[in-house]
Amino acid sequence: MSGDELDYQLISSLRYDREALLSAHWNTSRNGDRQSPYLLLSYTVDRFATAAKTHSWATPPEFDLHWLERRCDASLKGKDPSQPYKIRIVHSKRGEFSIESAPVPKLSKPEDLFIAATSNPTSSSPLLGPLISVYPDTEPTSPSIFTSTKTTNRKVYNLARARVSIPAVGVEPGTPKDVILYRPGGQVMETSIRNIAFWREGRWVTPPLRVGCLPGVARRMLIEDGKIVEGEVFTVDLKVGEILLLFNAVEGARLGELCTLS
Template identity: 40%
Template sequence: MGRSQTAWLARGRAISLLAGAAIRVLQSSRALRGSGQPARGMQGTQPSAISAPTSKSRFELAPQIRLILAESGVLTATANQIPLTLKSDPTSASFFKPDTDYPSLYGSPILIILDSEPTPSSRFTRTKTTNRAVYDAARARHGIASLPPAQLETFSYLPKPDPPVPGDVLLYNPQGNITETSVYNVAFYRANRWLTPPESSGCLPGVLRRWLLEQGRIAEAADGLLTRESIIDGECVLLMNGVRGCQLGRIVIAQPEDARQAPEPEGGGAQDAR
């Protein structure tokens, strides 16, 4: 069993996120192993590997460092080049106000479909690990492909389908409380502010979520406030991810198959003659 951690490594803000990342690595280690002892060594691809020639200009690419801490205590690092698409302020979408602003100012919203089944909370949802079975199952329920490990942090760079289809799934626990999506922390606009599910819901306490809380951009919702029943079809949701920054999503609530059928004309249809 391993766990992964990513962080921004540019634009000054990285220091703030890296501090939160270090805290979460230690907390995750304690949660999964019970000791929190330091990693015993580094292996794998070193950061220098990102200098390999590519077809893109170095000004179009950014380094991505991914760390995986195994249960044995061994720390593995891999490095990749990813497209540099972040804006000067990757968190700017957290300033969006649905009642006054246009979502298009922050790019095309990602379609987020509300899950049809609850996802149980566990230590594997509260910590970022390579055990993604519950997330893959939620995505599969809605025909959303599982993401290979190499694409877990770069999925948003993949070509967008036309017409748009759901890009992620909004999860809730067996008590009906909203938790997160399969790759994002979330916040919903309630009473003129963005509210994110509390840690007691079983969500991942992501590093960007932590930073936004510290900055007062978002606040934790009270227990039981953000429920499956409170989510509105078509409403905006603030998505946050330590690699992708903040993005806007739009909620899609799938209708049951029988509700999708067109109603019969008044007076009823043809009678069965049998």
């Protein structure tokens, strides 16, 4: 077992955005009917609890939505509350939590955080926003506990990015490129930093959790709201130029385009 597999932490990232989220009913209704500037924070609590159980780790007895919200608030003390931030929450094997925040770009239209999930790529309507260039990996990735839970062990994702000449996350912030990871049997899992959906038979289809992808909180919400459905997607069925739906809890939903390596 490598050092990365022995020394790792659980992580989850989400968006803080007062302008986009305080008035968002879909966010309020999932936060005990209380307005919150944190995107789907209650789902992040659920995600940590499930991941900790998967890894046989303990969480603090006081760990719940209100406790985590207070910790997130403390991480933003002294910072401009009108600025959106990426909140990165780290959970150690000992049950300790640390939280970091970093500014992210404001949305041109706050209500558009998940508007891309309503897109129909076969319609004549113009596509929303600049497209993220997405490349299929050149080698398969075997699913593991490190693909089905989010941890600081990023080895398989960094290798996939390197194989298609995309820098590791954080080396070139904002790089509008990503890579699709897939199993040895050809089943698509996700991209290196986003869950993914494909337009199939008039709807967006996202790989099911059984293939080994992450149970992202944005993914959970989009399934609950009927914006996406689960279904297996195979690499042999991917078409260069097809429009993709990409989503996570920091960016919301964005569109991408399947590209090939030149």
